[in-house]
Amino acid sequence: MGLEAQAVGLAGLVVWGLHRDIVDILAVRLPVFNLGAIPTGLLRLDPGPRTR
Numbered sequence: 001m002g003l004e005a006q007a008v009g010l011a012g013l014v015v016w017g018l019h020r021d022i023v024d025i026l027a028v029r030l031p032v033f034n035l036g037a038i039p040t041g042l043l044r045l046d047p048g049p050r051t052r
Helices: 002-007 022-028
Strands: none
16 A cells, blocks of 8 residues: 555555554655554454364
């Protein structure tokens, strides 16, 4: 999404939440303002299906 924003001429992105792709964000060199980083990505909170 950062590359597409840059391609259409946006000066930066504002995200109301956390991000996890810090390496990609730094590579694009587009300013991103957000609430912080979460390196683990999404976590499943429910127990999920049981496996035997």
